[in-house]
Amino acid sequence: MTEPSSGQGGEWFRLANEEDVPSPALLVYPERIEENLRRMVATAGGAERLRPHVKTHKLPQIVTLALSLGITKFKAATIAEAEMCAMQGAPDVLLAYQPVGPNVRRVVELARKYPRTRVSCLVDNAEILAALSGAAAAARIALDVFLDLNIGMDRTGIKPGPEAAALYRALSQAPGLRAAGFHAYDGHLHDPDHAQLVRDAAATFAPVWRLREELGAAGLPVPLVVAGGTPTFSILAGHAGVELGAGTLVLWDFGDTERCPDLDFLPAALLLARVISRPTPNRLCLDLGHKAVASEMPQPRVKLLGLPDAVFVLHNEEHLVVETDRAAEYPVGTVVYGIPRHICPTVALQSEVFVVRGRRMVETWPVVARARRITL
DSSP states (O other): OOOOOOSSSOOTTOOTTGGGSOSSEEEEOHHHHHHHHHHHHHHHTSGGGBOOBGGGTOOHHHHHHHHHTTOOEEEESSHHHHHHHHHTTOSEEEEOSOOOTHHHHHHHHHHHHOTTSEEEEEEOSHHHHHHHHHHHHHHTOOEEEEEEEOSSSOSSSBOTTHHHHHHHHHHHHSTTEEEEEEEEOOTTOOOSSHHHHHHHHHHHHHHHHHHHHHHHHTTOOOOEEEEOOSTTHHHHTTSTTEEEOOOGGGTOOHHHHHHOTTOOOOOOEEEEEEEEEOOSTTEEEESOOTTTSOOSSOSOSEEETTOTTOEEEEEOSSOEEEEOTTGGGSOTTOEEEEEESOHHHHHHTOSEEEEEETTEEEEEEEOGGGSSOSOO
């Protein structure tokens, strides 16, 4: 992977107009985003194999860029993200979430409002299946629904086996619904040893392939399997009939750089912060608190470029304090750049991102799908 330089003038990420960007800020680099999308297409073996997860960026401009490269299918975590895709003219969007409560009605409304977009969602139990069927039939639409399989993460889904087969059979017969296939997320698989990861993926997905064969033999086709996260992206690319749902690849982060040494993608989103205080001779306080960078991961939550020796000693809502022997080189007001450990929730903390072209910040993009609702 192309790594940023540690020099003091030739870094690809450094802005010529830093003074125009208030901190903390999230910078995005469209040329790098486009290159990552092209690498995704190449690794997958074709744009038709991709269903990138838009939760990573929540930006309509990136959906449009993906569409221009032939990527037509998307995955979303919220109805707002799904609507953002439909508003950009995406032909196909999967709400990779089982709708409950009012969201059952909202999914149906989404499908009715955007008839040129194939809207689908997940189900893993009979009660929600019945609710979806009733709502779709009442609206006189045919809603595509994927069976959500629990393949070891134990977060959502039904384990592959007889109960899953029975639920898929009920799905295929439910009024107003079409059985679209399986959704199988493997977020628990992230061994940095690629050979071990290959073995783990083979064991994890074996029940999925068996269930697919059993249902097919019984006359219940499983058109698609939407599968995988970032670590198994290149592994599952070798399986026919699988759409790849990884999203982090678009912007990349240093967490997946560490977890996925076999993947070659570029950091395309960086945090810009400033030194706001030097409380002791070896400490720097940055305006990069919990409200600017995702805090659910262990420290360091951001890789500070040019400060590899920084020790993270205090992190609060609006402050990040680090210790470094080089503190004297960073007077108050100095700009510091960093790659987040986890980009997806970091984007969700921003109301806007700052777009960089030719080493200048040229415009801002509102993070549209950060909202829980757009129109529905």
